Amino acid sequence: MTETVIVRSFPTEKLDAATRAAIIRVCIAAHQEEDFRNLFSYIPSGGRHFLAYRDGEVVSHAVVTTRWLQPEGQPLLKTAYVDAVATLPTFQGQGYGSAVMRTLAQSIADYAIACLETERIGFYARLGWERWRGALAGRGNEGLVPTPEQEGILVLRLKQTPPLNLDSLLIIEIDGRIW
Numbered sequence: 001m002t003e004t005v006i007v008r009s010f011p012t013e014k015l016d017a018a019t020r021a022a023i024i025r026v027c028i029a030a031h032q033e034e035d036f037r038n039l040f041s042y043i044p045s046g047g048r049h050f051l052a053y054r055d056g057e058v059v060s061h062a063v064v065t066t067r068w069l070q071p072e073g074q075p076l077l078k079t080a081y082v083d084a085v086a087t088l089p090t091f092q093g094q095g096y097g098s099a100v101m102r103t104l105a106q107s108i109a110d111y112a113i114a115c116l117e118t119e120r121i122g123f124y125a126r127l128g129w130e131r132w133r134g135a136l137a138g139r140g141n142e143g144l145v146p147t148p149e150q151e152g153i154l155v156l157r158l159k160q161t162p163p164l165n166l167d168s169l170l171i172i173e174i175d176g177r178i179w
């Protein structure tokens with residue numbers, strides 16, 4: 001792709017019905033997962049969406065919501081948690097997803113760290129994301145819930161990120177789900 005990809009960002013509250021429908025279409029087509037129909041029930045408000053367009057049509061998307069991570073020995077960190085990263089299959093491999101993720105990374109300076117879960121580690125590693133190698137757990141009302149089977153948890157260091165030991169324990173505050 002030769003021309004620069006335009007990526008625009010919107011809070012969930014500002015997305016109109018047509019754009020919501022387009023985002024859902026992109027996520028379902030990319031992930032082959034019908035549950036994305038409920039994306040806006042999971043994120044009714046408070047998300048920050050990043051959209052790449054081709055000829056006025058949404059072709060790639062990612063969303064950030066606020067969650068809380070605690071690496072061992074650190075305070076709770078305000079975390080930009082990234083979900084629903086997706087590019088329409090026809091337009092994959094043309095730089096749209098990378099453009100979305102680069103714009104996203106430049107637009108979350110108000111967070112202390114970013115985090116996501118993926119099976120496509122190489123795609124994110126190229127963009128500076130790092131795999132958490134240490135133990136993982138959720139923290140809920142009942143205390144810590146270890147998640148030893150969980151793989152593909154990546155973090156992105158931001159300006160405000162404290163020094164990290166990627167081999168230490170990483171805890172996430174449970175928020176309806178763990179990772």
Ligand SMILES: CC(C)(COP(=O)(O)OP(=O)(O)OC[C@H]1O[C@@H](n2cnc3c(N)ncnc32)[C@H](O)[C@@H]1OP(=O)(O)O)[C@@H](O)C(=O)NCCC(=O)NCCS
Pocket residue numbers: 001030031060085086087088091092093094095096097098099117118119120122123124126
């Ligand atoms: C993962 C995903 C979001 C990436 O989006 P994308 O728009 O295809 O991303 P890009 O085109 O920027 O990059 C994809 C690959 O194409 C390569 N690429 C980008 N532009 C290219 C170009 N002009 N020519 C050749 N290759 C190119 C990138 O280097 C990248 O390779 P890598 O994954 O080995 O690093 C998309 O493939 C997708 O929706 N997949 C299905 C769902 C999924 O797996 N989501 C992520 C898990 S959370």
